Amino acid sequence: MSNYKGHLTGGVATFASTYFALTMLQVSIPVNPLQLLLFCLFGSLFPDIDTKSKIQILSYRVAFVSFAVLAWFQRWSAVVLLSFLLLIPLVVHHRTLTHKKWFIVAIPTSLYIAAIIYQPQYALLVLWNGLFFIAGAFSHLILDYGLRIALKRR
Numbered sequence: 001m002s003n004y005k006g007h008l009t010g011g012v013a014t015f016a017s018t019y020f021a022l023t024m025l026q027v028s029i030p031v032n033p034l035q036l037l038l039f040c041l042f043g044s045l046f047p048d049i050d051t052k053s054k055i056q057i058l059s060y061r062v063a064f065v066s067f068a069v070l071a072w073f074q075r076w077s078a079v080v081l082l083s084f085l086l087l088i089p090l091v092v093h094h095r096t097l098t099h100k101k102w103f104i105v106a107i108p109t110s111l112y113i114a115a116i117i118y119q120p121q122y123a124l125l126v127l128w129n130g131l132f133f134i135a136g137a138f139s140h141l142i143l144d145y146g147l148r149i150a151l152k153r154r
Helices: 004-024 033-048 054-072 076-091 101-118 120-145
Strands: none
Touching: 004 033, 004 120, 033 054, 033 101, 033 120, 054 076, 076 101, 101 120
């Protein structure tokens, strides 16, 4: 089991290897690499969002700033979505829902579907951000459980 620094290191390594592999395969990535790195890092910390820790405190601070910025720009849909995501730690226990592969994949998939329906101009951006979020979250599971158990079908 890693601490948050270990998970961040895993997130950086996952980002670097994923981005490098996609670049070598000549995949056109229409998103700023720094943004993708941030989503990968958020994914690498996300499974532990349900614990009283530095990760949760940092998440709530970032959420507060995000709320302020989103409210300033009157992005109420994003405020509602962020509010929903922040309820997750209140209703789950550690290593239950947030450590499930299906849940980790379901969140960005749901956001992508919502973007296709309501904001199609952002769908591609949401897709790429979601893919790097998933990669980061899976790096968290691998650091917690090891490769064989983390990728085991359950």
